[in-house]
Amino acid sequence: MKKFKKITRKLHLWLGLASGLVVFVVALSGSILVFEKELDRFFRPGFHLVPEVSSEKVPVDILIGKAEEKHPGTSLHDLFVFDAPERSVRIRLADEHGEWTVVSADPYSGKILKDAPYKKRFFTIVMELHRFLLMGETGKTITGISCIIFVVLLSSGLILWWPLKRKHFKQRLNVKWDASFKRTNWDFHSVFGFYSSLILLLIALTGLVWSFDWYENIMYFLADGKPKPVHLVKNVSEEGPDNQDYFYESMLRETDSLFRYRGDIRLIVPPQKDRSILVLKENPEADIPNVRDMVYFDRYSGKRLQTTLYKDLSTGDKIRRLVYPIHIGSIYGYPTRILAFVVCLFASTSPITGFLIWRGRKKKKDMEKRPANKEIL
Template sequence: MKKKLKKKIGQLHLWLGLASGLVLFTVALTGSLLVFEKEIDQFFNPEFYNVAQIGKKKKTIDYCTSAIQKEYGIEKLNRIIVYGDPKRTLTIIGKDSKGDSQIFSVDPYTGKTLGTMAQKNRFFSIVLSIHRNLLMHDIGEIITGCSCLIFVFMLISGLVLWWPKKAKNLKQRLTVKWKGSFKRINWDFHSTFGFYTFLFLLIIALTGLTWSFKWFENGMYYLANGTTDKPSAKVENPVKIDPKLDKTDFYQHIYHKTDSLFPDKGNMQIRMPADTINSILVLKEHLNFNIPNQYSSLYFDKYTGKNIVVRPYESSSRGDKLKRLIYPIHTGSIFGYPTKILAFIVCLFAVTLPVTGLLIWLGKRKKVKTKF
């Protein structure tokens, strides 16, 4: 009975692997690049991320945004990112008259624009889109999501197939016979390193499901909080009509107010609402936590700049805190370079799995044909 079950699992492992192999190859390859996205981008575009010289005093955020809006015809600001590192440039994202999002790098000490690029043409924006939806939007998200589910099954079924019948065969399963034939090396490489990377790949795959399926995210909240309820990421703006107040230092006021409430060193994002209903969201990252993506949230009236809601990190539910851990766990950035290097290596190995699996299948087909 066990032998028959294992055979059926093996057949499912084979055919599901062949069906999802190309998608897995693409997602794993782009994922390995995204692990070191910041490092690669900053290496090739240092002037976009760092100022040539640290000045004595920074220009106001409003001075920098006004200069960009006038020079480049930006009609709507989407996001402003202020970094805690004095060497870092100010990042401003806005939409032009055609509705295309543009990214600007600004020297905060001079207000001078150091670089600009269309967000859709940015290399890593394209890589991320391939990783999440194969450049096919909603349909692509379904394909990658289903492939991720298949990969979870492949990992578990692969462990079942790898598991030796007898304890004396364990040593053989834990090593690659490098002096063997190509067929043997390929089989050992696929199964042995599949075992060693099993847990890490399973964690990466499961965390990746958060972006693919709402039911998975709801399940995560239910496990953490006992309910699927979670606070909305949006807060309705209390003022419905723009009172046309003096807004000379509007964003600078929001920045100072946030910094006074949360003085810890950290980067800050000011996000403007995409609609006419909701307020401005500000995220203040807490770098002193030693784990990235941990932040407090504040909401400001988009017309008056008045602080509406304050949500400190400490007041977040267990579900919210767990969700904020998903991204650093998935990308390997949770404990800095040691886990990033580990994530990079296991992602590169995942790239080889469809290839070595295909070679195993072709070898079996060739063997069957030679019998006739």
């Protein structure tokens, strides 16, 4: 057992040193993203809230038209219509290069409230740092490999935490705050690493879904026995009627009438011209988050082509819908989000405390190897 722990300690050390900087950046940025919606609304209320709530709303087509008029050369990519009456409509436009502009519109007055390039949003930059290290696909690969290493670090850390003797078990559960810095630092790294290990494992394992397609397909194979299905419905027509009043508004209203519960609605216009428009409505009455029913509309005629209910999705699709809520800790609301925030903050400190442990042991070994000074007579 001692020999196994010695090998595990070396593995834990060198993998930790190799991935420490990436783990620090990803964990710290991840802790910020846990409360992205609340923080963004707090610091930019004008982007999310309307000046005054009224009883009548203008059709979203008018809002889209004004947004496109203000940003020539762009077209609708998607829009969010929120159930909360005080929320503005969020419109995302795309130009010919695929660059996005986010526009906030007042659904009551029809005015454009705020707009900004998507890439310049603070939380967009934090997300790019979290997933790509601001390095594109290369950064995505680095974070993905570091995430796998982090899973190994958590597993090896549990092995190292486990005491060889039962009488030492109790002291491994507490931090000795009144001890020397070296001892307190070791306790902090080890004890809080033990308490947060399970939650961090869930966060890391769900995070791998965005890094590697093969990992996501394994998840689907385990759940459904087959690869991830492709959810797309092609258009039936190649052109629509000349006069289509309130084209997008009619889709939103039809979706709202199909699903009688109250909830946020998202409309997505795929860049591929042969694909239909997707409208999703989230059910806030469900026991778990991210429960959405879907309706596909022909992008030219506006006719409903297909309705897909959440209850009819495969087990793999339902698990995939839970990946994001588990990853950011929103699976059970604020209690689990606060927990996710705390453990992510701890994870950002673990490379630092781990480095200090290694540095302290290295200095001790160097001192032991140094020959004693001899007095010359």
